[in-house]
Amino acid sequence: MGMDKVLHTNIKIVNKLFLDGALTPSDLIGASLKKVIETKQFNAFITVSKNEAEKQAEASLQRFKSKQSKSDLDGVPIAVKDNFCTKDIKTTCASKMLENFSPPYNATVCQRLLDAGAVLVGKTNLDQFAMGSGTVDSIYGPTKNVWKCKADSNDFHIAGGSSGGSAVAVASGVCFGKKYWFNSFRAIGSDTGGSTRNPASYCGVVGLKPTYGLVSRHGLIPLVNSMDVPGILARNVDDVVSILNAVAGHDKQDSTCLTKPFKKIRLPPANKMGIKGLKIGIPIEYNCEYLSDEVLDMWDEIAQTLQNEGAIVKEVSMPHTQYSIVCYSVLNQCEVASNMARYDGIEYGYRADDDHSTEKLYAVSRRTAFNDIVKNRILTGNYFLLGRNYEKYFNQALKVRRLIMNDFDNVWEDAQLLLTPTTLTEAPLYSDFIQKTNRDQCAFQDFCTQPANMAGIPAVSVPIKLSKNGLPLSLQIMGRNLSEPMLLALAKYIEHLVQFPQYVNFKQK
Numbered sequence: 001m002g003m004d005k006v007l008h009t010n011i012k013i014v015n016k017l018f019l020d021g022a023l024t025p026s027d028l029i030g031a032s033l034k035k036v037i038e039t040k041q042f043n044a045f046i047t048v049s050k051n052e053a054e055k056q057a058e059a060s061l062q063r064f065k066s067k068q069s070k071s072d073l074d075g076v077p078i079a080v081k082d083n084f085c086t087k088d089i090k091t092t093c094a095s096k097m098l099e100n101f102s103p104p105y106n107a108t109v110c111q112r113l114l115d116a117g118a119v120l121v122g123k124t125n126l127d128q129f130a131m132g133s134g135t136v137d138s139i140y141g142p143t144k145n146v147w148k149c150k151a152d153s154n155d156f157h158i159a160g161g162s163s164g165g166s167a168v169a170v171a172s173g174v175c176f177g178k179k180y181w182f183n184s185f186r187a188i189g190s191d192t193g194g195s196t197r198n199p200a201s202y203c204g205v206v207g208l209k210p211t212y213g214l215v216s217r218h219g220l221i222p223l224v225n226s227m228d229v230p231g232i233l234a235r236n237v238d239d240v241v242s243i244l245n246a247v248a249g250h251d252k253q254d255s256t257c258l259t260k261p262f263k264k265i266r267l268p269p270a271n272k273m274g275i276k277g278l279k280i281g282i283p284i285e286y287n288c289e290y291l292s293d294e295v296l297d298m299w300d301e302i303a304q305t306l307q308n309e310g311a312i313v314k315e316v317s318m319p320h321t322q323y324s325i326v327c328y329s330v331l332n333q334c335e336v337a338s339n340m341a342r343y344d345g346i347e348y349g350y351r352a353d354d355d356h357s358t359e360k361l362y363a364v365s366r367r368t369a370f371n372d373i374v375k376n377r378i379l380t381g382n383y384f385l386l387g388r389n390y391e392k393y394f395n396q397a398l399k400v401r402r403l404i405m406n407d408f409d410n411v412w413e414d415a416q417l418l419l420t421p422t423t424l425t426e427a428p429l430y431s432d433f434i435q436k437t438n439r440d441q442c443a444f445q446d447f448c449t450q451p452a453n454m455a456g457i458p459a460v461s462v463p464i465k466l467s468k469n470g471l472p473l474s475l476q477i478m479g480r481n482l483s484e485p486m487l488l489a490l491a492k493y494i495e496h497l498v499q500f501p502q503y504v505n506f507k508q509k
């Protein structure tokens, strides 16, 4: 079978093949691990836990043989962003600070995946401590977007970030496992201001940011506690649902986790779905200064198509959207300043070879082991939190956050779901992205995604089409808290409608 005839497989199909004995978890893991080596040039993985993965696959095989498989995820390879703790497996946050840190426990998300029988294949690249939107600021080097990546060129399109390694693992991995082609990986990312949806958009995969508190943050190394959520990346919506069903639900180790029992989501087949009467809002403020014409046209086109399919599509206004980047930045930096204080060279991570005084040890450890972006956020965050500045910056930002949340509360009177772009453009070229290293440029990457984090609501990015340049363009759907079943149903409906290419033909020229 040629690469252009790759079958679109999802977790349910893989599970059926495992149950029928037509494929084994060990075959699939073997083929997926081979794929990691073949796609090394994209730099998606920091650590590949080959031995553990092979052992987990063997255990899964035994379960299938004895008809005791655990769930539809049993034997399915999953990659995890390197800011989730994995027991005895390095968890670096792509930083010198945690370069040699192996946690003594698993993050709840990882543990739940293992309990469901999934195979954790390795840890993926990110911007240092998940601060960034490009996966360009990692001590392991940038991750490259698989789309339009030429082996003979030093330049490439960025993967987006900060979960770029996870998105690229999902986008690059199509492997051959006995008779069938498979998507090699599904992946876990994190999302504080768009870090799952932004790379999903640039890499042409589906990326879900669940409702805050629906999925435990226990063991996710904190960036901004009031906004962080684990994210899910996969080639299709059904796979996102399968993974969400395994990881969501109360966890007593995370005091911010919702206590309401999680009801597993079941979506009907796409051809049995309808959107007649569904109220979809188009927030006009998302049509902002830097939105490319191509993304705007695609947004219009899909809104029109959904209307033709029976949805009630109408423009809505969310007037405080314009303040969201500044508000996010202040809150982010304040929480970062507080969170990063734990890295003092004594309790965790890198310790400088300087013990003249405790203060000196702290200072030299931090100066040596954080990059400029992390240092910048710590400094500005501490400035905003100074007694004399607290009211003016931190408290003011909290009030603006409330206004942004109110915009969402009000909009649900007119719309059940909102449709916006995910990113303002296609994936920028690395050479352009790093030249404009000013933080404004970076912040604009998250213009459409940050409001959902500030409001805590769920949002999903769905790939729609390729740009004239041949790069993925995506749209975002947002819904009210805990509206994942409706949100993902519309995502699946759109996915079926647009038939985005399910694989990248990255033949090297």
Ligand SMILES: NC(=O)C[C@H](N)C(=O)O
Pocket: 130, 131, 132, 133, 161, 162, 190, 191, 192, 193, 194, 195, 196, 223, 332, 446
């Ligand atoms: N993890 C994220 O969502 C990070 C976001 N892009 C930021 O730089 O703050």
